[in-house]
Amino acid sequence: MRETGLNRRRFLAVGAATAVVAFDPLGIGWLTEADASPNGIPVPRLDGELVTDDAALAEAAEDYGQIVHERPRAVLRPGSVKDIAKIITFAAAHDITVAMRGQGHAVHGQAQAGAGVVIDSRTMARVHSVAADRAVVDAGVTWSDLIKRTLASGLTPPVATDYIGLSVGGTLSVGGIGGASSHHGMLVDNVIALEVVTGTGDVMACSKTKNRKLFDAVLGGLGQYAVIVRATVRLIPAPSTARVYNLTYDDLPSLLTAQRTAVADGRFSYLEGQVVPVEGGWDYLLEGVAYFTAPNSPDDTAMLAGLPAPKSTEIAELPYFDWLDRITALVDQLRPLKFPNPWINLFLPDAATDAYVADLVSRLNPADVGGPILLYPVPRGRLTTPMVALPDSPTVFLFAMLRVVAPPNDDTVRRLLADNRAAYDAAVAAGGKQYPVSAIPVRPGDWRAHYGDRYSVALRAKARFDPHGVLTPGQHVFP
Ligand SMILES: Cc1cc2nc3c(=O)[nH]c(=O)nc-3n(C[C@H](O)[C@H](O)[C@H](O)COP(=O)(O)OP(=O)(O)OC[C@H]3O[C@@H](n4cnc5c(N)ncnc54)[C@H](O)[C@@H]3O)c2cc1C
Structure with a gap:
């Protein structure tokens, strides 16, 4: 949405009935024009709107995970960057928490702000x-x-x-x-x-x-x-095209050997993999993709040379965008069903990956996952962002169990969250880290251990840039 007077006009015309005009620090919180109160502190004038209607609050108390439901007291639909600055300034002055929400695909309340304000970034999408x-x-x-x-x-x-x-x-x-x-x-x-x-x-x-x-x-x-x-x-x-190589192996060591060989020589433009439940056990899938612009298509023999022989090989070709967009229809279909998704995403050091994954998979009931189990390597040297905590290893493996509880069942969700906690503890003991797009119950000391040496940098940055501690409470990083 463009940052123009259009938003302001829309706010005045449409938002007036439900829009917030003041904040009552002693009483019921945010006030609309209908709730006159002598305690009301006027909210700054906005280009967009600050609303408190049920539908907006309910949506902001939900995410893809369907596990945590923290209801905010107001939702900002910003019409400008200034709106965001005004509301955060206001929140900091009145000790109100604030979280920005994008598409709400977090799985454990990370974009929620119980009793606070959620900023819906979908109105800032230009x-x-x-x-x-x-x-x-x-x-x-x-x-x-x-x-x-x-x-x-x-x-x-x-x-x-x-x-x-x-x-x-x-x-x-x-x-x-x-x-x-x-x-x-x-x-x-x-x-x-x-x-x-x-x-x-x-x-x-x-x-x-x-x-x-x-x-x-x-x-x-x-x-x-x-x-x-x-x-x-x-x-x-x-590129114009994605040539997709799906190699299926019977066993984990073959998959890991193939992935290590491929990641070392960089033959695939895209390299992932999955542990797939099958009748009586598990298959291990390497997903390699060569991006190219027609007519320079890759040589299949060269692409597969030197990899352990798979039990089956499938090769397919898709236009580049269709490849990137391949799971959109599935996600769009699943999301309205509101199944709980207690996902766990971990980064494992190379040396611990074989034993960790073999042990976990040997004890895993496929019914306790329901979605894909991802496993793939990334050279550590490509990952350079300081705040992304990673194992100390030349190669790290992403291992993710994208669990779905269908039909929804609270006891199963509780049990799987406890399983996630145990899997996380075992990963940490093996030198791993969580990728924090997970549903892992937090314990005191987790984030200090997660950031290690960088925890003091994180604390200093918090004290400098968010000294009132109002931002993004759903991540539970700082007490
Ligand atoms: C179906 C599905 C597939 C996924 N696939 C992948 C994948 O392949 N690779 C991968 O890395 N991740 C993947 N994820 C995880 C995803 O990257 C994260 O959950 C991401 O945060 C979701 O983006 P979102 O816009 O929905 O954010 P939200 O869920 O809205 O927010 C997530 C977090 O980001 C914060 N946030 C949102 N917007 C801002 C902002 N503008 N400024 C600061 N903080 C902000 C929120 O407060 C919250 O803490 C997947 C998730 C789903 C549900």
Whole structure:
């Protein structure tokens, strides 16, 4: 949405009935025109709207995980960056928590703010410019919309998450990993500059050469220091086609050998893998993709040379965008069903991966997962963003159990959350880290251990950029 008078006009015309006009620090909280109170402190004038209607609050108390439901007291639909700055300044002054919400695909309440304010970034979703090597976008833009725009100019972001309906701001606050990360790192490793609003309500630009400490804190910073309002992201020439190689193995060692061989020589543009339940056991799938621009198609024999012989090989070809968009229809179908998704995402050090995964899978009941189990390597050297905590290992493996509880059952969710906790503890004992897009019950000391040496840097950044501690409470990073 453009930051013009249009939003203000819309707010005055449509928002007046339900829009918040004041905050009552002693009484019932946010006040609309209908709730006259002598205690009301006027809310700053906004280009967008601050609302308290049931539908808006209920939506902000939900996410893809369907496990945590913290109801905010108000939702801001910003009409401008100034709106975000005004509301964060106001919140900091009155000790009200604030979280930015993108597409709400967190799985454990990370974008929620119980009794606080949720900022819905979907009203800030403009692609400002696309140049030969970069695009400037609002935080509420989805990668899908950005990629459609950049492909029109023959360009693409170097990496995409498996599902591209996520917001730029939501993914840059966590990391953003995908099959091309083995070449290009995470989404956060491909950011040139940011515009953010800190926890003190200051609008600031930052990059590697300007306000570096802020830039380093915010990328992968779980919304703790500032909210992202705009990003300048790197673009590269887009391929036309994805040639997909699915190699199925009977056993984990063969998959890991094949993945290690492929990641070492970088033969695939995209490298992922899965542990797949089958009758009587598990299959192990390598998913390699060669991106190319027709007619320069890859040589299949060369692509598969030197890998352990799989029990089956499937080769398919898709237009590049269709490949990136491959799971959108499935996610769009699943989301309205509101099944709980107690996901766990871990990074394992290379040396611990074989034993950790073999042990966990040997005890795993496929019914306790229900969704894909991802397993793939990324060279540690490609992952350069300081706030993304990773194992100390030249290669790290992403291991993710994307659990779905269908039909919903509270006891099963509780049991799987406890299982996630145990799997997390075992991973940490083996030198692993969580990728914090998970549903893992938090314990005191977890984040200190997660960040290790960088915890003191995180504490200093919190004290400097969000001294009132109002931002993004659903991550539970700071007590
Ligand atoms: C179906 C599905 C597939 C996924 N696939 C991948 C994948 O392949 N790779 C991967 O890395 N991840 C993946 N994820 C995880 C996903 O990247 C994160 O959950 C991401 O945070 C979701 O983005 P969102 O826009 O929905 O954010 P939300 O759920 O709205 O927010 C997530 C967190 O980011 C914060 N946040 C949101 N916007 C901003 C902002 N503008 N500034 C600061 N903080 C902000 C929120 O407060 C919250 O803490 C997947 C998730 C789902 C549900």
